[in-house]
Amino acid sequence: MDYFLLVDYFISRLLVDYRLVDGSLTGSTDRRVGSGQPRTARTEDNVAHVEELVLSQEAAPQSHRSTRQISREIGVHQSSVLRIIHNDLTLTVEVYEKAASPGAD
Numbered sequence: 001m002d003y004f005l006l007v008d009y010f011i012s013r014l015l016v017d018y019r020l021v022d023g024s025l026t027g028s029t030d031r032r033v034g035s036g037q038p039r040t041a042r043t044e045d046n047v048a049h050v051e052e053l054v055l056s057q058e059a060a061p062q063s064h065r066s067t068r069q070i071s072r073e074i075g076v077h078q079s080s081v082l083r084i085i086h087n088d089l090t091l092t093v094e095v096y097e098k099a100a101s102p103g104a105d
Contacts, residue, residue, distance in 0.1 A: 041080035042088065049074050050084045054091065 050070060057064050067085070071078040085091050 041076045042084055046074060046076055046080075047084050047088045050081055051089055054085060054089065 053065060053070050053073070065073075067078050067081045071081045074081070
């Protein structure tokens with residue numbers, strides 16, 4: 001391929017990409033309705049199911065489930081379970097440090 005044709009091709013691609021981002025080609029920078037993959041992991045049903053599984057552990061100490069076990073049971077990705085716990089249920093993890101023994105320095 002000729003060098004100048006190759007350069008011309010890349011410059012035209014950059015301009016088209018810029019115009020798409022800028023919105024001057026489509027007239028808007030908003031996403032079109034229905035474009036993209038629909039979000040299905042953080043539905044109200046999944047949030048309620050995760051809440052039920054996480055909060056049911058409070059009454060029975062030492063009977064916790066990992067996020068991996070919860071994700072397998074519900075059928076969503078583990079990161080989605082973590083996102084539901086953190087963003088939708090606003091739960092945080094409390095980490096306790098062990099007390100230092102008297103002889104340890």
